[in-house]
Each structure stands twice: as C-alpha cells, then as structure tokens.
Amino acid sequence: MSFRWLKRYMPRSLYGRAIAILLLPVITLMLVVSIVFVQRHFEGVTKQMTRTASREVQVVLDAGLPASEIGDSRLARTLRISVEALPLDALPSGDSRRWYDFTGNYVISEFNRLLPMLQALDLPDDQVVHLYFAMEDTGLRMTFDRRRVSASNPHQLLVYMFFFAALMTVIAYFYLRNQLRPITRLAYAAEAFGRGRHVEYWPSGSTEVRAAGAAFMAMRARIERQIEQRTLMLSGVSHDLRTPITRLKLALSMLEGEDTKAMEQDVADMERLINEFLDFARGAQETTPEPTDPQALVARIVEEFQRVGKAVALGHCEGQGEVMLRPGGVRRAVENLIGNAVRYGTRAEVSVLMTDRALRIRIEDDGPGIPQAQREQALKPFARLDEARNQNLGTGVGLGLAIAMDIARAHGGTLRLGESERLGGLQVDLVIGR
Structure with missing residues (x-):
C-alpha cells in the first residue's frame, strides 16, 4: 500500500x-487510554453501580406496602429513596436524558433490563434520578441521588491525563529544540556557503552532528583554499599573457601596411578569447557578496549597451529591495547574456522580477533561439551550436552561457533557457534565491 499521498500533508521543516x-x-x-477508560470506567463501573441501585429499588417495591405508605416507610428512608404517588396519566411515556450524558445511556439500559415493571426513567441533571412505575391504581416516582449510579467527577482522570501530557510535551519540545538547533545551524551555514557567503559556524550538539559539522568545516576550508590558489594563479596568468599581447599591439602599431590590420585584428581576437577564458575560470569568486539593488544594476547595464548603439530595452521590473549579490559577477553574467542576444538577434529586452524567495533577471531576443533538445548542451563550456545560434555571426568560444551559469550557481541559483513568447527568440532566466 502506498502512502505517497500523505507527503503533501506532512510538515516540510x-x-x-x-x-x-x-x-x-x-x-x-x-x-x-481514553477509549479504555470510557469502556472500563464509564461502562463497567456505571453498570455495576446501576445494578446495586436497582436491587435497592426492587427491595422497596417488594416490601408489599401500599403505594401511599411506601414513601414514609423505614426501608425507603434507610435506602435514601424518595417515593411520591402520581396519577397514572402524569407518568411520562418514555425515557429522557441530556444528549451529552454518556453514562446516562448505560443507566437507562441497565434499569430497563433489571426492572421490567419500570415505566420511564428521567435523568434531568447530574443530581437526581427519577424512576416512574405504574401500579394498579396509581403511579410512583422514585427519586434518589445520581451519584449512586454514576461515579462522581468521572472526568478527573481525563483532565489529569491531558494536562500532564501537554506539560511533558512542552518539556520534550524544549529539549528537542536544543537538539535540533545545531542541525539547523549547520544547514544554514551550508546553504549560505553554497550561495557564496561565509557564515560563522562551530560544531555543536550530539556526536553525530559534531562530526558532520567538523566535516563541513574541513570541506569549506579546502574549497576556500582552492579558490584562493586559483585566484592567485589567475592573477599571474593574466599578467603573463597580457604583457606579450601588449608588446605585440605596440609593435604592430609602429608598422605600416595593409597586412598589419589583419594582424591587429588577430591580436584583438586573441586578447578577447583570453579574457573569456579568464572570466570563465575566475567565475564569481573575486568579489564578496554585498547588498545590491538588482534593478539599478540591470538598468545601468542596459544604459551602457544603449550608449554604444545596441538595441537593448529595459522591460517590466517588479519588486523592490536589495539582494546579497556579487555585483561584478552578476554584471558579467548579464553582459554576456545581453551580448549574445544582440549578436544573434536584432534587439533584446531585459526584465527583473523580485519576490520574497527569488530574484529573476530575464533576457529575451528575436534571434533563432536554441532548440529544446540542445539547451542542456548549450550550457556546457565550449559548446558551439552552429545550426541553432548561427555562430558564424561571431567568433566566440562557447563560454558566454557557461560563465553565466557558473555565476548563477555561485549565488545558489541557476540559469534556465526557453523560448521567448514576446520576441520569438531565446529567453534566458538568471534565477537567484534570496
């Protein structure tokens, strides 16, 4: 039997x-316990007490006294049963009790079973019991204390049970919270590190949680060392590569002739390709996250593209506030996406959507787009989709989407490719969790 349908009703946290x-x-x-208590106490005890009371009533009826003398008899006074004579037409026609009187149902059934001559039984409240009998020429109403057929304060056990159960649950909750707090702290630190933020954390809690926390800290330290070493290496590589390229550009500028223009173009292409390789290797790790207004950042990028004559428009922007971002990395990702859009299309449109849980920057173009079967491949480094994106229009190396994807992952987000409904080309969503 499958219980998957229960998952939608189960807590998430x-x-x-x-x-x-x-x-x-x-x-x-x-x-x-409540069911057992009701069955054993309400039913068992009530039936036993009702049998005893019915025997006492039967003794009074079997005394052989006239109906007018039963109430004044010594036997009735000793058994504390009040007897009153009534006209036959004043006797009720059926039993009655309050709808919530659970023990009353057992009392009525037992009296009717043990006293065949009983005409009716009335349980008006928790104080008295009225029994009605039809004699030969008159009727009788016997009245006695309700406590003789029902236990007094039967709810006390349930009250005590619920009270102490609630008390122990509260105590257990506070103890459990202290045990769960180290796990939530570890989860928060891991999530923050996945989004590129460093949160102070130290292992605490049970032995297993401490071991997991120590393993996380060791893993984080190794990754941070690798990032630091990669940054230092990239700084050296960048300097070593740019120096000979600068010398080549300087030497070519001193030469004359038509051939030098082609050589200068080759050097410019080489410099651009090296910059793309370095951007991909650098990712988004060279800056630290800081509160950033994504709408203002995107607006500045769009203005820069418009300033150089690119057909880029700022579309609908929804939501306000700041998000913890690496501005340099996000700027590089958005510039790469807009650059691809205007390279393979004639115009592009950028929009921003901010919600309580995520930030979405959408870039749309009117180019040929990317078929759905090739979108996963397009996000990989050095992917060249000639048929889909008409690569002959540019001299890229297939790193634009890969760089944007790497930057999105560094922020704990992702990059989604789709088809633009507005412009008909490619739609790229840069999604970052808040």
Missing part, C-alpha cells in the same frame, strides 16, 4: 517533522 513525531505517539496513547 525539521522542526515540524520533529513535533509531528513527538505528538503522534502522545496523541495515540491518549486516545487509547
């Missing part, structure tokens, strides 16, 4: 599931 695990057995135990 660790605290919610822990509380469910804590409360489920407690509630189940309370229900079982």
Whole structure:
C-alpha cells in the first residue's frame, strides 16, 4: 500500500517533522487510554453501580406496602429513596436524558433490563434520578441521588491525563529544540556557503552532528583554499599573457601596411578569447557578496549597451529591495547574456522580477533561439551550436552561457533557457534565491 499521498500533508521543516513525531505517539496513547477508560470506567463501573441501585429499588417495591405508605416507610428512608404517588396519566411515556450524558445511556439500559415493571426513567441533571412505575391504581416516582449510579467527577482522570501530557510535551519540545538547533545551524551555514557567503559556524550538539559539522568545516576550508590558489594563479596568468599581447599591439602599431590590420585584428581576437577564458575560470569568486539593488544594476547595464548603439530595452521590473549579490559577477553574467542576444538577434529586452524567495533577471531576443533538445548542451563550456545560434555571426568560444551559469550557481541559483513568447527568440532566466 502506498502512502505517497500523505507527503503533501506532512510538515516540510525539521522542526515540524520533529513535533509531528513527538505528538503522534502522545496523541495515540491518549486516545487509547481514553477509549479504555470510557469502556472500563464509564461502562463497567456505571453498570455495576446501576445494578446495586436497582436491587435497592426492587427491595422497596417488594416490601408489599401500599403505594401511599411506601414513601414514609423505614426501608425507603434507610435506602435514601424518595417515593411520591402520581396519577397514572402524569407518568411520562418514555425515557429522557441530556444528549451529552454518556453514562446516562448505560443507566437507562441497565434499569430497563433489571426492572421490567419500570415505566420511564428521567435523568434531568447530574443530581437526581427519577424512576416512574405504574401500579394498579396509581403511579410512583422514585427519586434518589445520581451519584449512586454514576461515579462522581468521572472526568478527573481525563483532565489529569491531558494536562500532564501537554506539560511533558512542552518539556520534550524544549529539549528537542536544543537538539535540533545545531542541525539547523549547520544547514544554514551550508546553504549560505553554497550561495557564496561565509557564515560563522562551530560544531555543536550530539556526536553525530559534531562530526558532520567538523566535516563541513574541513570541506569549506579546502574549497576556500582552492579558490584562493586559483585566484592567485589567475592573477599571474593574466599578467603573463597580457604583457606579450601588449608588446605585440605596440609593435604592430609602429608598422605600416595593409597586412598589419589583419594582424591587429588577430591580436584583438586573441586578447578577447583570453579574457573569456579568464572570466570563465575566475567565475564569481573575486568579489564578496554585498547588498545590491538588482534593478539599478540591470538598468545601468542596459544604459551602457544603449550608449554604444545596441538595441537593448529595459522591460517590466517588479519588486523592490536589495539582494546579497556579487555585483561584478552578476554584471558579467548579464553582459554576456545581453551580448549574445544582440549578436544573434536584432534587439533584446531585459526584465527583473523580485519576490520574497527569488530574484529573476530575464533576457529575451528575436534571434533563432536554441532548440529544446540542445539547451542542456548549450550550457556546457565550449559548446558551439552552429545550426541553432548561427555562430558564424561571431567568433566566440562557447563560454558566454557557461560563465553565466557558473555565476548563477555561485549565488545558489541557476540559469534556465526557453523560448521567448514576446520576441520569438531565446529567453534566458538568471534565477537567484534570496
């Protein structure tokens, strides 16, 4: 039997599931105890007390006294039963009790079973019981204390049970919260590191949680060392590569002739390709996250493209506020995406959507787009989709989308490719969680 349908009703958070695990057995135990208590106490005890009271009533009826003398008899006074004579037409026609009087149902059934001559039984409240009998020429109403057929304060056990169950649940919750807090701290630190932020963390809690926390800190330290070493290496490589290129450009500028223009173009292409390789290797790690207004950042990028004559428009922007971003990395990703859009299309449009949970920067163009079957391949480094994106229009090396994807992942986000409904070309969504 499958219980997958229960998943939609289960809590998502660790605290919610822990509380469910804590409360489920407690509630189940309370229900079982309540059912057993009702069956054994309400039913068993009430029936036993009703049998005793019915025997006393039967003794009074079997005394052989006239109906007018039963109430004044010594036997009735000793058994504390009040007897009153009534006209036959004043007797009720059926039993009555309050709808929520659970023990009253057992009292009525037992009296009717043990006293065949009983005409009617009335349980008006928790104080008295009225029994009605039809004699030969008159009727009788016997009245006695309700406590003789029902236990007094039968709800006390249930009250105590619910009170102490709630008390122990609260105590267990505070203890459980102290055990879960180190796990939530570890999850928060891991999520922040996945988004490129460094959060202070130290292992605490149980042995297993401490071991996981120590492993996370060691992993984070190794990754940070690798990032630092890569940054230093890239700085050296950038300097070593740019120096001979600068010398070549300087030497070519001193030469004359038609051949030098082609050589200068080759050197410019070489410099651009090296910059793309370095951007891909550098990713988004050269800056630290800081509060950034994404709408203002995107607006400045669009203005820069418009200033150089590119057909780029700023579309609908929704939501306000700041997001923890690496401005340099996000700028590089958006510039690469807009550059691809205007290279393979005639115009591009950029929009920004901010919600409580995510930031989405969308770039749309009117170019040929990318078929759905090739979109996953397009996000890989050095991918060249000649048929889809008409690569002969540019001299790229297939790193634009890969750089944007790497930057999105460094922010804990992703890059989604689709088809633009507005412009008919490619639609790229840079999605970053908040």
